Amino acid sequence: MRSIRAALLAAIFAPAVLAVAGPAAGAQNPFTSPEDIQLGRQLYELDCANCHGGDARGGRGPDLTRGTFRHATNDEQLFQVVRFGIPGTEMPRRVRTDPRAWRVVAYLRSLGSDGEIPPGDPQRGREIFFGSGTCSTCHVVDGQGTMQGPDLTTIGYQRSLDHLRTSLLEPDSELDPRWWGAQVETLDGAQASGYLLGNDLHTVRLLDIEGNLLSFPKASLARFEPEKTSRMPSFDGMLSPEDIDNMIAYLASLRGEATQ
Amino acid sequence: MRRLTLLPCLLFAACEVTESVPGSADAPGAGPGVTAGVIGPAGEPVTAERLVNAAAEPENWLMYSGDYTSQRYSTLDQIDRTNVADLRVEWVHQFTTLSRVETTPIVVDGLMIITESPSNIIALDAVTGRPFWRYDHPVNEDDLRLCCGLNNRGVAVLGNRIFHGTVDAHLMALDLNTGTVLWDVEVARAEAGYSITSAPLVVGDKVITGMAGGEYGVRGFLDAYDVETGELVWRYYTIPGPGEPGNETWSGDSWRTGGAPTWVTGSYDPELNLIYWGTGNPAPDWNGDMRLGDNLWSDAVVAVDADTGELVWGFQFTPHDTHDWDAIQIPVLADLEVDGVLRKLLFWANRNAFYYVLDRETGQFLHGVPFAEQTWAQGLDPNGRPILVEDMDPTEDGVVVSPTIGGATNWNSPSYSRLSGLFYTYALDGATIYYKRDDEYVEGDQFTGGYGQNADDPENFFAAIRALDPMTGALQWEYPIATQGSRPGILTTAGGLVFSGSGDGYIFALDQDTGESLWYLSVGRAVHAAPITYSVDGRQYMSVAASGSLFTFALP
Numbered sequence: 001m002r003s004i005r006a007a008l009l010a011a012i013f014a015p016a017v018l019a020v021a022g023p024a025a026g027a028q029n030p031f032t033s034p035e036d037i038q039l040g041r042q043l044y045e046l047d048c049a050n051c052h053g054g055d056a057r058g059g060r061g062p063d064l065t066r067g068t069f070r071h072a073t074n075d076e077q078l079f080q081v082v083r084f085g086i087p088g089t090e091m092p093r094r095v096r097t098d099p100r101a102w103r104v105v106a107y108l109r110s111l112g113s114d115g116e117i118p119p120g121d122p123q124r125g126r127e128i129f130f131g132s133g134t135c136s137t138c139h140v141v142d143g144q145g146t147m148q149g150p151d152l153t154t155i156g157y158q159r160s161l162d163h164l165r166t167s168l169l170e171p172d173s174e175l176d177p178r179w180w181g182a183q184v185e186t187l188d189g190a191q192a193s194g195y196l197l198g199n200d201l202h203t204v205r206l207l208d209i210e211g212n213l214l215s216f217p218k219a220s221l222a223r224f225e226p227e228k229t230s231r232m233p234s235f236d237g238m239l240s241p242e243d244i245d246n247m248i249a250y251l252a253s254l255r256g257e258a259t260q
Numbered sequence: 261m262r263r264l265t266l267l268p269c270l271l272f273a274a275c276e277v278t279e280s281v282p283g284s285a286d287a288p289g290a291g292p293g294v295t296a297g298v299i300g301p302a303g304e305p306v307t308a309e310r311l312v313n314a315a316a317e318p319e320n321w322l323m324y325s326g327d328y329t330s331q332r333y334s335t336l337d338q339i340d341r342t343n344v345a346d347l348r349v350e351w352v353h354q355f356t357t358l359s360r361v362e363t364t365p366i367v368v369d370g371l372m373i374i375t376e377s378p379s380n381i382i383a384l385d386a387v388t389g390r391p392f393w394r395y396d397h398p399v400n401e402d403d404l405r406l407c408c409g410l411n412n413r414g415v416a417v418l419g420n421r422i423f424h425g426t427v428d429a430h431l432m433a434l435d436l437n438t439g440t441v442l443w444d445v446e447v448a449r450a451e452a453g454y455s456i457t458s459a460p461l462v463v464g465d466k467v468i469t470g471m472a473g474g475e476y477g478v479r480g481f482l483d484a485y486d487v488e489t490g491e492l493v494w495r496y497y498t499i500p501g502p503g504e505p506g507n508e509t510w511s512g513d514s515w516r517t518g519g520a521p522t523w524v525t526g527s528y529d530p531e532l533n534l535i536y537w538g539t540g541n542p543a544p545d546w547n548g549d550m551r552l553g554d555n556l557w558s559d560a561v562v563a564v565d566a567d568t569g570e571l572v573w574g575f576q577f578t579p580h581d582t583h584d585w586d587a588i589q590i591p592v593l594a595d596l597e598v599d600g601v602l603r604k605l606l607f608w609a610n611r612n613a614f615y616y617v618l619d620r621e622t623g624q625f626l627h628g629v630p631f632a633e634q635t636w637a638q639g640l641d642p643n644g645r646p647i648l649v650e651d652m653d654p655t656e657d658g659v660v661v662s663p664t665i666g667g668a669t670n671w672n673s674p675s676y677s678r679l680s681g682l683f684y685t686y687a688l689d690g691a692t693i694y695y696k697r698d699d700e701y702v703e704g705d706q707f708t709g710g711y712g713q714n715a716d717d718p719e720n721f722f723a724a725i726r727a728l729d730p731m732t733g734a735l736q737w738e739y740p741i742a743t744q745g746s747r748p749g750i751l752t753t754a755g756g757l758v759f760s761g762s763g764d765g766y767i768f769a770l771d772q773d774t775g776e777s778l779w780y781l782s783v784g785r786a787v788h789a790a791p792i793t794y795s796v797d798g799r800q801y802m803s804v805a806a807s808g809s810l811f812t813f814a815l816p
Contacts, residue, residue, distance in 0.1 A: 053713035090409040200764035
């Protein structure tokens with residue numbers, strides 16, 4: 001290979017270039033083949049990886065592997081962000097042609113749910129979720145359940161099957177800091193624990209198990225122990241391999257259609 | 261003090277304010293109108309001589325780093341360790357953009373000049389924070405090539421003019437009182453990868469500007485323009501051309517696209533008539549195979565004759581850099597005794613995690629030690645050249661190296677206090693996985709040859725304000741700050757204080773000797789700028805930008 005860039009240039013300028021102003025609202029991505037995704041990955045590494053990381057898990061810029069984006073809810077909006085940047089932020093106008101931007105979009109989309117068909121039974125998974133698995137005591141789907149842990153209404157859209165499996169079996173791996181916990185004890189002996197909502201130079205903020213928001217000046221604390229582990233137990237051994245598959249099938253089916 | 265008491269109505273605005281302001285001059289936040297202040301330019305102009313003696317007028321902040329030594333130390337002492345806890349917000353200026361704010365204000369006799377993304381200027385009353393005028397620089401973002409945002413760090417001043425570099429690589433002179441553009445020159449072609457984000461430096465009758473573009477395969481340079489006409493007086497290329505010493509440190513034609521930009525303001529020694537300026541990474545950043553050799557003068561400090569632009573000496577911190585460790589830190593000048601002899605020294609905490617002491621007359625390396633976590637060098641040899649650890653260059657599969665891409669420190673200003681005798685710097689202990697990729701130079705495209713990503717959750721890194729013995733680099737104390745989003749500059753004062761900020765949105769004051777926190781305020785957004793101090797009518801102020809706003813403080 002002469003160079004990545006030469007190969008990309010050859011591949012990218014072959015198709016007809018789309019309108020300069022970008023596609024119409026709701027446009028579909030015309031570049032979604034496996035080859036496009038591979039080219040998109042190479043373009044990503046050249047134009048995006050410095051801020052968002054080589055695996056797109058974030059760095060100076062946000063994590064792009066979650067399947068949801070703060071500034072885009074569909075492919076067309078994601079294209080706009082990739083192609084033109086986000087005014088008023090550090091996200092620059094970087095990817096310089098429409099086909100390039102579409103291929104980056106295709107690559108980013110490939111990082112979330114990949115459309116694979118999971119082997120399990122989603123209906124059986126749903127029964128476990130709201131029944132014996134007691135998942136809904138901490139999670140919400142379509143407004144049902146308790147909002148302690150992450151809302152899973154669109155999790156099937158955001159996560160690959162591998163990621164869902166890892167989350168069920170090894171909940172401590174790749175845990176988003178939003179779900180870290182902490183225990184504190186004040187100088188006068190009061191104790192509290194919960195999700196660690198904030199930890200900075202001078203304050204600690206928690207959401208406790210009862211849903212109370214607590215805020216402490218660090219100077220008032222005798223003890224502060226962040227817990228960078230998940231509050232969720234591992235289901236490895238708690239559920240049969242079949243039921244793990246069923247859970248994954250159910251979670252993968254959650255794509256927010258009920259609420260959109 | 262050059263703030264005058266207004267008797268005749270010299271300015272319409274001042275007269276109107278005088279008539280309409282209720283209350284007494286002692287009221288909190290009382291403006292200049294109350295005491296009928298005429299803002300400085302109506303007084304004496306800033307001369308080249310005043311710039312040389314800037315440290316002698318601490319009521320003003322006359323250039324990016326305070327004075328030509330770039331110590332960012334002020335002799336103002338009204339705010340001190342005993343009363344800093346009473347510091348309160350005097351006024352807030354809100355910027356019109358959400359972009360990061362990296363500006364260092366200039367204060368001239370009660371007039372403050374600040375800059376705003378992408379390349380705008382605002383002139384305001386330093387006592388009240390109310391604006392006099394603003395200049396909005398038109399940019400076409402399609403023509404811009406910026407690695408790291410639409411940033412600007414400030415302006416320079418001389419006479420009735422301010423000088424301003426822009427993201428589209430222009431240098432301008434504007435009238436100090438009105439913002440009227442007096443001249444405007446294209447320093448380089450923006451679409452070819454050039455930009456200016458740093459404040460210029462006025463030396464004599466010339467305005468010196470650096471440029472950015474190290475991620476676009478530019479050829480770095482330093483320019484001097486005539487302050488009156490905007491004509492180019494000299495250009496010094498940081499990468500020597502064919503036939504010039506150092507060109508042989510670039511394989512093939514790689515010198516043409518070798519980077520080494522000059523994107524942060526330098527310092528000046530009037531006695532030696534030398535300008536000291538840091539240079540950035542060689543291009544492409546992470547693929548050194550395309551530019552074999554030491555790549556002079558990338559990642560270096562160059563000492564350039566202010567009259568001619570000729571290189572007098574250079575010292576390269578990171579030969580053949582493959583980790584993007586730009587040496588664009590502020591050159592801090594100080595005169596201290598070495599073995600009983602007063603020497604002209606240069607202090608430098610580098611992005612590559614080493615702290616250096618150089619003789620600034622000759623460029624001789626005197627001392628160097630790590631001041632932050634590093635895994636790439638076993639140490640420095642007697643000439644200051646790093647003794648490399650093997651296999652630390654980026655690869656296809658990635659190599660973990662400390663410091664991070666962002667570095668152990670970066671462009672954010674350190675400070676040297678003449679009171680405490682300590683050198684203060686931001687420092688980050690962290691690691692990056694560095695990847696190498698093939699690349700090819702295409703004008704205006706990124707030319708980086710790889711990338712990097714955090715080797716760990718940044719929450720597990722460690723960041724601090726560190727106080728070093730400037731002669732040995734030995735750590736005296738450290739004050740932990742947020743590991744993410746911190747790019748704070750540092751100010752020290754004769755009040756025994758160290759002012760700085762943090763990525764989690766705090767501004768604070770520390771005891772210069774112990775690092776003890778004496779005062780802080782949550783300002784809500786990351787501090788990417790350096791604090792300054794000034795005084796008007798005998799009252800000391802401290803100003804610092806925190807992303808969307810500029811905050812100014814004073815004692816009640």
